[in-house]
Every structure is written in structure tokens, then in C-alpha cells.
Amino acid sequence: MRCMILRLQIPVGFLWLVAATTSPARGVETVWDGVYTAAQAARGESVYSAECSRCHKDDLSGYRNALIGERFMDSWREDRLESFFSLVKRTMPRNAPASLSDGDYLDVVAYVLQANAFPPGMKELTSDALGDIKVEGKQGPQAVPNYALVEVVGCLVQGAGGEWFLSDATEPVRTRDPGDSAGTDMSAIGRKTAGSHRFRLLDADVVRPGPKGSPLPQGQRVEAKGFLMRKPGDDSINLTSLRSSGSACVR
Ligand code: HEC
Known part of the structure; x- marks a missing residue:
């Protein structure tokens, strides 16, 4: 019943968009x-x-x-x-x-x-x-809760104080795998549509891609995984994995 009500409220144009963009099978x-x-x-x-x-x-x-x-x-x-x-x-x-x-x-x-x-x-x-x-809860889709393990794609930038941020980041998606996802097509990550979120990254220097001491891939599209914490004015991710797509951010 609930889902019929929901469907009736969704504008037809949106349904078309969903049909056109989700996998067909x-x-x-x-x-x-x-x-x-x-x-x-x-x-x-x-x-x-x-x-x-x-x-x-x-x-x-x-x-x-x-x-x-x-x-x-x-x-x-x-x-x-x-x-x-x-x-x-x-x-x-x-x-x-x-x-x-x-x-x-x-x-x-x-x-x-x-x-x-x-x-x-x-x-x-x-x-x-x-x-x-x-x-899903009764309310339908909601934002992922705090402390959940998530994955996000965005542009790695460094703030004036030396802190690392993910800008133009996608909406966080829940994951169960804290590590580098095996078999992920990293070039696909580079092509992912930019989002509008910004996250402060905790432990970027520890959970770095590449050997210890090498520079972080600043200005590149990266996939970040970690524990989400959203507070008013300060959204952060406590990193468990950080991988670069190898492609520069486009704005
Ligand atoms: C011998 C005791 C025992 C038996 C039998 C048992 N569990 Fe558990 N289960 C635990 C313990 C201990 C935890 C950990 C609780 C925690 O960390 O808060 C747990 C946690 C869980 C969780 C939560 C895990 C998470 O990370 O959220 C689920 C789901 C679960 N059990 C399902 C089941 C199901 C279904 C069965 C029967 C097929 C079952 N358990 C049988 C002891 C048991």
C-alpha cells in the first residue's frame, strides 16, 4: 500500500529518468x-x-x-x-x-x-x-546514518591549515568493505559525476595510496572509504581506504 502511494506522488518525468538511468535488466x-x-x-x-x-x-x-x-x-x-x-x-x-x-x-x-x-x-x-x-525505513530512502562505513568519490584538496578535504563529493553510499575494493574500475571513478558534498578527511596521511611518505594525489579524483560523521558545518570521514583514479579533477 505504502509503495503505491509513493509511486503516485512521483512526477512522471522522474520515473522516466529512473527508467533511463538504472540498469535495465x-x-x-x-x-x-x-x-x-x-x-x-x-x-x-x-x-x-x-x-x-x-x-x-x-x-x-x-x-x-x-x-x-x-x-x-x-x-x-x-x-x-x-x-x-x-x-x-x-x-x-x-x-x-x-x-x-x-x-x-x-x-x-x-x-x-x-x-x-x-x-x-x-x-x-x-x-x-x-x-x-x-x-529502507517507513520514510523511504534517507541519508546514511553517522558512524556507518561509506564510500564517496570526490576531488582531493588540501586546506590552508594542511588538512585534507574531499570536495565536489558524491552522496555517501553504504559499504561493508573497509579496504580497497578489489576489481574496481578506477577510471570509472574518474568519470563519475561530481557531487556537491565536502568532507574533511581524517587520517589521510595514514591511509594514503602509494608508499608511505609519497605525496597525496592532490587535485585528483579519488575514492574514499571510511566512517561517516556529519555535524552541522563539519562533515567528515574517518578514512579506512583512499585510492586515486589517476585523473585530474574537472570543475
Ligand atoms: C552462541 C551465541 C550466538 C548464537 C547461537 C547466535 N548469535 Fe548472533 N550474535 C552473537 C553475538 C555475541 C553477537 C555480537 C553482538 C554485538 O557485537 O553487539 C551477535 C551478533 C549478531 C548480529 C549483529 C551483527 C552486527 O554486526 O550487526 C546478527 C545479525 C546476528 N547475530 C544474527 C544471528 C542469527 C540469525 C543467528 C542464528 C542463525 C545467531 N545470530 C546466532 C551470538 C550468537
Whole structure:
């Protein structure tokens, strides 16, 4: 229901733009679009009771609500459901990571979605679908929360006081990989449309590309990853990775 209302409010021109710019093959859904079935969540509840509840509690409130409510949403919103699934599969149950079948992990994810009041639908959640499902709050897409690990592309510049900044930076996008992303096409980063954000970079001298002591690629388009902290008048990123595209910034 909610999503029909949203769609009706979006101007037709915007829909055309979205259709023209997103990848044509598969559509992106959100967790509000009925991405699991009630039967699947019921199976997931049995898996949860057998494999998770003794640590996470019957009402999912264990470890300061890691699996439910605001804490769950702050950890996972503005990301794809794939990230949540992979983390659960890779690290849980804590005493026996990756010990369940993919089907069981999918069912548990369905159960966690149901417990967080996302509606069931007509089709079961599958591994193939995970990458195309966005986790979003009731309000729809929002800015990534503070302390989240993000990736941003922008122009590396040095301020008068010697501090490093990313100017003309893109909107921060959530990532789960703090390191240099293997296989990224760095020339594509050089071509990315400039944004309007500006971030102060913490630890640029430590998390530098190239050997220690070499000059930072000032005036070049770079990909920065790190922990986001936005305060009024001071948006910063505590860097975990900094890589240059090799191309100069164009203004
Ligand atoms: C033996 C105890 C134990 C079992 C069993 C267990 N967990 Fe956990 N889980 C933990 C601990 C400890 C943490 C870490 C809590 C923290 O860091 O705040 C955790 C954290 C998590 C997180 C949050 C991770 C993050 O970084 O946000 C998720 C999601 C999770 N568990 C899911 C599950 C699921 C699903 C199952 C069942 C398949 C499960 N766990 C079974 C102990 C357990």
C-alpha cells in the first residue's frame, strides 16, 4: 500500500529518468514490497528457535536489539538485503558460523523481516533476489546514518591549515568493505559525476595510496572509504581506504 502511494506522488518525468538511468535488466525493490512469504517466515522462526534464540532471545532483543527495531534499521538501512544475509551466514551462529544451509539462512532473514514489521508477499526470498532488495525505513530512502562505513568519490584538496578535504563529493553510499575494493574500475571513478558534498578527511596521511611518505594525489579524483560523521558545518570521514583514479579533477 505504502509503495503505491509513493509511486503516485512521483512526477512522471522522474520515473522516466529512473527508467533511463538504472540498469535495465532487473528492478530494485525494497523490504516493503513483500519480498518473503508468511510460510517462509514461519520456517524461519523454527530455525531461529533452534539456532539463534538462546543467544539473541525469543523476542530478538539480545545484544541491545541487534536484530530488531531502531538498532537493526540503523545497521542495515540504505543497504541491500544481501549485506545482512552475508554477514549472518559468514558469522552466525557465533559458535558455528556458516553451518546452516542457504535455505535456512534465507528463512531466518525472512523471519527477521517479519519481526521488524515488513509485510510478507507472494514470493519467497531467494539468494538471487537479495542484491536487488533495499532495506529502507517507513520514510523511504534517507541519508546514511553517522558512524556507518561509506564510500564517496570526490576531488582531493588540501586546506590552508594542511588538512585534507574531499570536495565536489558524491552522496555517501553504504559499504561493508573497509579496504580497497578489489576489481574496481578506477577510471570509472574518474568519470563519475561530481557531487556537491565536502568532507574533511581524517587520517589521510595514514591511509594514503602509494608508499608511505609519497605525496597525496592532490587535485585528483579519488575514492574514499571510511566512517561517516556529519555535524552541522563539519562533515567528515574517518578514512579506512583512499585510492586515486589517476585523473585530474574537472570543475
Ligand atoms: C552462541 C551465541 C550466538 C548464537 C547461537 C547466535 N548469535 Fe548472533 N550474535 C552473537 C553475538 C555475541 C553477537 C555480537 C553482538 C554485538 O557485537 O553487539 C551477535 C551478533 C549478531 C548480529 C549483529 C551483527 C552486527 O554486526 O550487526 C546478527 C545479525 C546476528 N547475530 C544474527 C544471528 C542469527 C540469525 C543467528 C542464528 C542463525 C545467531 N545470530 C546466532 C551470538 C550468537
